[in-house]
Amino acid sequence: MKDHRKLGAKIWNYRWLYLMLVPILAYYVIFKYIPMYGVTIAFKDYNVFKGVLASPWCGFKVFNKLFANKNFWHAVRNTLILNFATLLVSFPLTIIVSLMLNEVRSALFKRVTQSILYLPHFISWVVVAAISVNMFSVTDGTINMIVERAGFKAIPFLSDNTWWVVTYVICNVWKEIGWGTIIYLAALTGVDESLYEAAYLDGATKFQRLIYITLPSIKSVIVTMLILQISKMMTIGLEAPLLIGNKKVLGVSEVISTYTYRIGIERAKYSDSTAIGLFQSVFNIIVLVLADKFAKLIGEDGII
Structure with missing residues (x-):
């Protein structure tokens, strides 16, 4: 009884803090947990006029x-190919750019460079798609105009399957690489400077300090970010493949999100689109658990 009174007294003392939590809890309950019941559509012969509850199982x-x-x-194959190709290029490149920015000593130059790198993240994919068409178009694209003037044939960036994948990866990396450096730069600020000083006195070069001090110091962050990236291998945004893609490259641009859009929105097959969403979630969770287990096997903490 005394414990209950103490708990009640503590809650009353911090009542305004708890009151501030009410809108946040209400948001998650109303917009996150209650809609989860809609997953049952995947196991029903859903009829939009009958609704979720009245539709037969x-x-x-x-x-x-x-x-x-x-x-x-x-x-599914296209989704995995595009995500893996993007990860293969963007993940190491993000780390390299972060290490390069960390070595910049001019504060002004560093701030300007970071701002330029961050800016594409805030640009809509509609704008990025328009830029990519102007840059990579066969007829009047900027790059192909340069290529043709150099005496070579125009490259079908947006109409050939292989070149379209390359274009997609380039656009993704350009748009997100600056944003991805934020976490690594934050981790690099926590590296003990005395380690660098000791290594310098021992005659270690900059590259040796990078290999034996910097990278091991942020290894846990790198592993965590890699796990998070791998856990999204079955998830891909709708905007990029839909806006950059076209009928000529449908063989590589048709991914899970666009396929769901076509059967769920255009054909009104809501049960099918819900089943695809559930499949994606289960697949990503399984990959996340396996990646976390592997990280723990090699001596890292993991995230679960």
């Missing part, structure tokens, strides 16, 4: 139909 019929569809697995 159909078990795993939707999943069976989905997994038997070649177009679905084609979209």
Whole structure:
């Protein structure tokens, strides 16, 4: 009884702080937890006029139909290819750019460079797609005009499957590389300067200090970021492949998000689109757990 009274007294003493939490809790309950019931649409023969509750259950019929569809697995393959290619380029490049920025001694130059790198993150994909068309178009694209004047044939960046993947990766890296450096730069500020001083006195070069001090000091951050990136391998934004892609490169630009858009919005197959979303979530969770287990096996803390 005394414990309950003490707890009640503590809550009353901090009542204004708890009151400030009410809108946040209400937001998550109303917009995050309650809508989760909509996942049941994936197990129902959903009828928009009957609603979620009145629509009849159909078990795993939707999943069976989905997994038997070649177009679905084609979209899954493209999603994994684009995400893996982007990760393969952007992840090491982000670390390299962060290390380079960390070595800059001019505060003004560093701030200007960071601002230039951060800016593309805040640009809409609609604008990025328009820029990419102006840059990579075969007929009047800036790059192809330079290529043709140099005496070479125009490169079909937006109409050839292989070149389209390259273009997609370039656009993604350009847009997000600056934003990705924020965490690494924050981690680099926490490296003990005395380690650098001791290594300098021992005759270590800048490269040796980078390899034996800087990278080991931020290794845990690198592993954590890699796990988080890997856990999103089945998730890809709708805007980039939809806006940059076209019918000529549908073989590589049709990903999970665009496939869901076409069958869910254009064809009104809500059960199918919900099943795809559930499949994505389960796949990402499994990958996250496996990546975390692997990180712990090699001596890292992981994130779970």
